[in-house]
Amino acid sequence: xxxxxxxxxxxxxxxxxxxxxxxxxxxxxxxxxxxxxxxxxxxxxxxxxxxxxxxxxxxxxxxxxxxxxxxxxxxxxxxxxxxxxxxxxxxxxxxxxxxxxxxxxxxxxxxxxxxxxxxxxxxxxxxxxxxxxxxxxxxxxxxxxxxx
Ligand SMILES: [Zn+2]
Numbered sequence: 001x002x003x004x005x006x007x008x009x010x011x012x013x014x015x016x017x018x019x020x021x022x023x024x025x026x027x028x029x030x031x032x033x034x035x036x037x038x039x040x041x042x043x044x045x046x047x048x049x050x051x052x053x054x055x056x057x058x059x060x061x062x063x064x065x066x067x068x069x070x071x072x073x074x075x076x077x078x079x080x081x082x083x084x085x086x087x088x089x090x091x092x093x094x095x096x097x098x099x100x101x102x103x104x105x106x107x108x109x110x111x112x113x114x115x116x117x118x119x120x121x122x123x124x125x126x127x128x129x130x131x132x133x134x135x136x137x138x139x140x141x142x143x144x145x146x147x148x
Contacts, residue, residue, distance in 0.1 A: 002061075003061050003062045004060055004061060004062070005060060005061060005062045005063075005077060005078065006077050006078065007077070007078045008078060008079070008080060008112045008115065009073075009074070009078045009079065009115065009116065010074050010078070010079045010080075010115050010116040010117065010118065011079060011080045011081075011082060011105065011108060011115050011116070011117040011118075012065060012066065012074060012079050012080070012081050012082070012117075012118060012119070012120055012123065013082050013083075013084065013101070013117065013118070013119045013120065013128075013129050013133045014043060014065055014081060014082065014083045014084070014119075014120045014128050014129055015083065015084045015085070015086060015087030015088075015093075015120075015128045015129035015130060016028075016029060016032075016083055016084070016085045016086065016087060016088075017087050017088045017128065018085060018086060018087070018088055019086075019088050019089070019092070020049075020086060020092045022085070022086075023048070023049050023085075024048070024049075024085045025046065025048055025054060025085075026041060026046045026054040026055065026056055029041050029043065029046055029056065029083060029085075030056075033064075038064055040056075040057055041056035041057050042056070042057070042063055042064035042065045042081065043056040043057070043063060043065055043081040043082065043083040044056050044057055044058075044059050044063055044080050044081050044082065045059075045080070045081070045082045045083070045104060046082075046083050046085065047082065047083070047084050047085065047097050047100045047101060047104070048085050048097075049085050049086065049094055049096075049097065050094070050096055051094065051096025051097050051099060051100040052100070053100055053104055056081075056083070059080065062076045062077050063076050063079065063080065063081040064076055065079075065081035065083075065120075066079070066081075066120075066123075066124065067124070072118075072122075072123035072124075074118070074123055080108060080112075080115075082101065082104065084097055084101065084129050085097075087127075087128060087129050087130045090130055091129075091130035091131045092130075093129075093130075093131075098136075102137075105117055105137065116134075117133055117134065117137055118133055118134050119131065119132060119133035119134070122134060
């Protein structure tokens, strides 16, 4: 396999920056990416509005989703890319998408071991995916920790 990923240390979550009524699938992402000069979908997994997980590029191949990651050691060569459909103009993702994201994360950690998951916005100068992914995964237990 050409361009096989050397290591897998983390997951980067992106968004398609489409509106809530744009019911995109991997086919639309591929067309969009081709128009921007990529040979195929730059992401490994796509999560559609109804929470379905679709396959983009092969999971073992390096992604094509990061360009400027000066504040991180994450690169295309050591991360898995997930794209949530939506994100324009704001964090308009569906409940099913968040459920699917958590489930997909669990599946990937079973396969690859412990993985750090971040949003593109946490490692590059971008808004995608309009929320703090790391907080979503690590800080979601504030209610149970609140004992004052
Ligand atoms: Zn992105």
